[in-house]
Amino acid sequence: MSSVLSCSDLSFKVRGAELLNGVSLEVQRGETLGIVGPNGSGKSTLLKLLAGLREPSAGEVLLDGQRLGKMARRSIAQKLAVVEQQADTDDGIRVFDAVALGRTPWLSALQPWSAADDAIVEQALTDVDAMHLRTRLWRSLSGGERQRVHIARALAQRPQILLLDEPANHRDIQHQLTILNVVQALPVTTLIALHDLNQALKCDRLAVLERGRLVALGAPLEVLTPQRLQDTFGVRAHYLTDPFDGAQILRFHS
């Protein structure tokens, strides 16, 4: 296992407020790494820094061994795709065209759109089960459908690494489950910020953020201990065992 994306001592400040403080972690090739933490703990900030969308105030990010700050945006986008929390548009764009934007890093001004690009876009739509939406207008989609189209756009970039910010946020329960399954079935390394801790248990590893600091990193059941849940999230919880498959489920108490 080698690390495809790593950061060391990463910090980010906005007008003196420290949003992220000394975070170091390595993402292993092929894994699904979940990021959890209470609201405002720095999950989105961490993803933005790892994607190179913000300049860190200290520390650095390495993508495939190269310093992110020194790479051209285009070569970053050929390796790493981002699904943002609430990227929206008022334009009357259709789903297929929105997903086709994912081909941008692979096309140049003189290079025409090709049949291969069509095939990649259609595959991406199929992967997120959104092929039937292809001619719909973006405006007419539900929140969950929009999120899937965003993921399809990211997949159309054919990235090695996928960064997702809270994709489960506004989706109905059926799709919450399938997206995580889809993402885990893809041959890409995934970094995913999650709200639902029971979903987070399905990741290969979890990173727990608390007020901008990385306070735990490891296998989900080792990281999300009742003590950790009490300290970081302020909730009391214990594990139940699902009699069907022996999986662990968190139950919360007030």
Place this chain on the structure above:
Amino acid sequence: MKASLIRTLVALATLLIAVVAGVAIGETSIEPGVVVQVLANKLWNAGYALDPIDEGIVWNYRLTRALVAAACGAGLATCGVILQSLLRNPLADPYLLGISAGASTGAVMVALLGVGAGMISLSVGAFAGAVTAFVLVILLARVSGSASGTGQIILAGIAGSQLFNALTAFLITRSASSEQARGIMFWLLGNLGGVRWPSVWLAVPVAVLGLVVCLWHRRALDAFTFGADSAASLGIPVRQVQILLIGCAALVTAVMVSIVGSIGFVGLVIPHAARLLLGTGHARLLPASALGGAVFLIAADVLSRTLIKGQVIPVGVITALVGAPVFALILVGRRSAR
């Protein structure tokens, strides 16, 4: 490939017909056949026997006017597309954002304070004014609230327009003779009278250049659909593209303002109509907007010359009469889309 060739030919034919119509229609109308014969005489030495007065009117007065109108319309519509895409704001337009007002101030400053003369130095002054106005308006929008807010930047644009128009008026009152003042005030409202060949040689290349630069970056403009962060994650060097394309919009606006004064709403009306007809992809939106802008401004100029007998209405008045209701429609449309 073949389909796009046909589309290009249709576009060029449309443009040619619009120019010929723009030349033919006027207070003394001239047969379109005569217009074509004059063009043939001048371009290929075809040697048709024509009335030299007609020939003079067509070649030196009407044709230059139609060509400059086409270039201005195309250029301003292209600017509208750039600003709307990059600022993610459907109401962005060089006129509403105060860029035209800034360009006017710059041009008037050069004209009155006599920092060199001639078309080029007027354009340079206008460019400096346009960039200054844009930077001020963006800063004001940033300081006063979230820069993404649609209303904020338009309000900042109004403040900017007012400021620069006041500066222009101040400069005129302070430094211009009453005759100069009259001329400048008429020019400020948008006036295609008095354009001759040197204006054509400035306006047409600048309009074409603006369109080519934007077409080269059409995929970058598409990538801004979901905002600047999304564009960056799609591999667009956001800051670089923004500076280049907005600089390009400022340059085109400045050159057009220095030739014909500030003509509003072309950059608002035309891109919206083109989006309704063709969708949002810039590969088609940009050329369609440029063509639409060219035809629209030729038509507006024809109207401005023929609507009131013996009088020329400033062409900016005509575009505003069409544009302001469209602006209102967009406002209402956005509200109901929410």
